[in-house]
Every structure is written in C-alpha cells, then in structure tokens.
Amino acid sequence: MAQSDHLPTEIADRFTTPFSRFVRIEATAGVLLLVATILALILANSPLSEPYLGFWKTSIGLHLGPLDFSRSLRHWINDGLMTFFFFVVALELKRELILGELRNPRMAALPFAGALGGMVFPAGIYLLLMSGEPGAHGWGTVMATDTAFVMGCLALFGSRISPSLRLFLLSLAIFDDVGAILIVAVIYGAALNWSALGLAALGLATVAGIAWLGIRNVPIYFCLGAVIWLCFDGSGIHATLTGVILGLMTPTRVWVSDVRLRAAFERVLSYPVGEHWSGNTLERRDLQIAGVAATESLSPLERLELMLHPWVGLVVMPIFALANAGVPFAGAEITQPVIYAIFAGLVVGKPSGVLMFTWIAARLGIALRPTGLSWRLLTAGACLTGIGFTMSLFIAGLAYAPETLQAAKLGILSASAVAATMGVLLLITIRPRTT
Incomplete structure (x- = not known):
C-alpha cells in the first residue's frame, strides 16, 4: 500500500x-x-x-x-x-x-x-x-x-x-x-609468530573464498572471524x-535488487486474506522468499x-x-x-x-x-x-x-x-x- x-x-x-x-x-x-x-x-x-x-x-x-x-x-x-x-x-x-x-x-x-x-x-x-x-x-x-x-x-x-x-x-x-x-x-x-600469521592469512582467504561462492550466512563469518582473531592474537600482531x-x-x-524485492512482495500480497502460510505450500515458500529478499536487499x-x-x-x-x-x-x-x-x-x-x-x-x-x-x-x-x-x-x-x-x-x-x-x-x- x-x-x-x-x-x-x-x-x-x-x-x-x-x-x-x-x-x-x-x-x-x-x-x-x-x-x-x-x-x-x-x-x-x-x-x-x-x-x-x-x-x-x-x-x-x-x-x-x-x-x-x-x-x-x-x-x-x-x-x-x-x-x-x-x-x-x-x-x-x-x-x-x-x-x-x-x-x-x-x-x-x-x-x-x-x-x-x-x-x-x-x-x-x-x-x-x-x-x-x-x-x-x-x-x-x-x-x-x-x-x-x-x-x-x-x-x-x-x-x-x-x-x-x-x-x-x-x-x-x-x-x-x-x-x-x-x-x-x-x-x-610482539615478536612475530609466522605460523599463527600464516593461519590468519589462510582464514582471511577462506572468508574471501566463501564470499565469492555466495555464502551469506552471518554466523559462519563470525565464527571464522573468531578463529582469525585467535590467530592474530598469537601472531604478535x-x-x-x-x-x-x-x-x-x-x-x-x-544481492537482491529493488526490482526483485518488489516482485517478491507483490507475489505475497497477491494472495487473498487468510491463513496461507502453514504447511509445505507454495504460499509459505513465497513468504520465505520475500523474507530473504527483504534481508538481502x-x-x-x-x-x-x-x-x-x-x-x-x-x-x-x-x-x-x-x-x-x-x-x-x-x-x-x-x-x-x-x-x-x-x-x-x-x-x-x-x-x-x-x-x-x-x-x-x-x-x-x-x-x-x-x-x-x-x-x-x-x-x-x-x-x-x-x-x-x-x-x-x-x-x-x-x-x-x-x-x-x-x-x-x-x-x-x-x-x-x-x-x-x-x-x-x-x-x-x-x-x-x-x-
């Protein structure tokens, strides 16, 4: 509206x-x-x-x-x-x-x-x-x-x-x-620990790699960030x-353009008023897609x-x-x-x-x-x-x-x-x- x-x-x-x-x-x-x-x-x-x-x-x-x-x-x-x-x-x-x-x-x-x-x-x-x-x-x-x-x-x-x-x-x-x-x-x-520094570099490369693959799960990145932090903490840097x-x-x-976001919401709003969202239904999948689209816009x-x-x-x-x-x-x-x-x-x-x-x-x-x-x-x-x-x-x-x-x-x-x-x-x- x-x-x-x-x-x-x-x-x-x-x-x-x-x-x-x-x-x-x-x-x-x-x-x-x-x-x-x-x-x-x-x-x-x-x-x-x-x-x-x-x-x-x-x-x-x-x-x-x-x-x-x-x-x-x-x-x-x-x-x-x-x-x-x-x-x-x-x-x-x-x-x-x-x-x-x-x-x-x-x-x-x-x-x-x-x-x-x-x-x-x-x-x-x-x-x-x-x-x-x-x-x-x-x-x-x-x-x-x-x-x-x-x-x-x-x-x-x-x-x-x-x-x-x-x-x-x-x-x-x-x-x-x-x-x-x-x-x-x-x-x-402190004095550099090259092994820990190498592991930190590997962790950063992993972050770049999974981002390139299209993984967008924030908790995964936070976990990797914690590992990288531990490596830097032991590296001397x-x-x-x-x-x-x-x-x-x-x-x-x-990831989701304004055009796709609008299309996702219009599809959800096209359903008549009522309980359409429970069960493995097309309506529930459309609602889930709209939720992801709203986040990724x-x-x-x-x-x-x-x-x-x-x-x-x-x-x-x-x-x-x-x-x-x-x-x-x-x-x-x-x-x-x-x-x-x-x-x-x-x-x-x-x-x-x-x-x-x-x-x-x-x-x-x-x-x-x-x-x-x-x-x-x-x-x-x-x-x-x-x-x-x-x-x-x-x-x-x-x-x-x-x-x-x-x-x-x-x-x-x-x-x-x-x-x-x-x-x-x-x-x-x-x-x-x-x-």
Missing part, C-alpha cells in the same frame, strides 16, 4: 540517512562515554578503589592440559570487544568511500589530509619533548581522535552546526582510527587488526553496521571507559614529563597538524573544501580533534610500563577535557555566523 502521508524518497537518501543515523548513535555514545568516565574516576578515587581496580585484573579463559588460554578481563575488553569497535569503524570508512560523499576523491582528500597532519604533528611534538625519556615509545598515544566525544560535542549545537563539519570530523576520526590501529599492529606488537581487515573486506553490493556492510553500531557505541565503548579510565589521583606524580608531552601533542599538535595539512591540500587543489566549511569553523573542529580519549587510552595500555601508565592517563584525560572545552567555546563564538 502506498504511503501518501510520507514525502517521496530520493537516491541521495540512501547515503545521507545512514550517515545521520551514525552521527546520532555517536552523539549518544559520547554522553554514555562521559558518564562511564566520570564513574570510573569516582570509583578509582573512593574507598572501593582497590576492589574496582582489581576486578579488571580477574583472569578469564581456558586451561586445556599444557595449553593456557587465559587473559585478564581488561585484556578481553581491550583486545576482544574493541575488535568490534574497529570493525564498525572500517565498515563506516568503506561505506563513505564507496557509497557516501567521500566517493569524490577530492572530497575524501580533505579529511585524509587533516588526519595525516593530525598524526604527524602531535607525534613529532611528543617525540621532541620526550627525547631520551623512558616513555618516548608512547608517541602513538597522541595520534587518534575520539569519534564519540567529538560527535557528542557537536550534538550540543544541533542543526546550527554545518553538516559539512560533521562529515569532515567523522571522516577524519575514522581515517586516523584506522591509521592508529595499523601503527598499533606494527609498532606495539595486535588482534584488533582483525576488525579492520574484515570490515574492509565486507561487500557493499546488494541491504548489502552485508549495511546490515552489519545496523546490527553492531548501537552495541559498539552504547555498550562496548562505555565498558572500555569503565575498565581503563579509572585513574587514582592519590600518589600521582604530576611532574612526570609524559603528562606534558601528551597534553602538548593533543592540545597543540593535533589541531595545528589538522589545520596545516588541510590548508596545504586545499591550496594545492588536491582537496575540495565544502562551501559550508569555513576556516573559522574548521579551526573549531580542529581543536575538537585533540580529544584522544578512547584510542589514546587504548594505545597507552600497550605502550607504557605500569609506573608510567597512570601519568599517561592523567595527560590523556586533562588534554581531552581542555581540547573539548576549547572546541566548544570556539563553536559558541562563531555560531551566529553558521546559521
């Missing part, structure tokens, strides 16, 4: 609607992430501090004879659950590059250039300040942007903020998240890279993003914050240079690099700056990219020794708070000119 009370849809809606949904979930996730962070800080500095911090060290796993496959609860969260985070990031990146506004290479070049500058500049400042210090190895901590917190800050302004800024910051955050996890895989991994690779391998092509990429993104944004990321953001302030050594290096990298290096590289790319004609994205607006957005939080905490847990980790977390939290404040205040000052 035609829905005359709704406006007709356009082809562009197929691209803009998923983007809007992604932004809404990220904004809500930013609020939950903030609540989880505050709760973690309260618990870490309360009488419950010892049981709270000890809880995340609980060992969980399997013991099979000489084989010991057990990890701490924090490890399962940081390496296991965060794989889904990177999987969703890779899905969104591929959708924007194949189906979204970033299909235009010059449109994609602007956030890519910003992400590149936002990785190079802060890392350079960090290394300059930490030269000869024990924590110099942690330069990757200052390279990534927290998507959820950035989208949460923009959500404070509603529709008064140009959509071009949202797309730019979301794309930039996705680019540098992928860049950060590649750095994690290469720099912060960080296991969360599994999420990025599998996300980029996910097909964007639909969305690409695997779109279906997986719709399925996983709410869980990642609203469950995985708050759990990650609870497990990692709890920093006891008592006894914290605020004179450690790593605090100031991280602060300078995120608050100064990140926005400077983003602005410098986007300006160069636009000036050389490599990138196209949307008309709604003024340089004043872009400057405010660049300040927000200094909110490192999720990825910064993630990399800090890999890069620092226990005696340095607490100070590094203090640097991350303080820098993220200042960057958020700077960005929001700048947006307030230019809001009347962006309406």
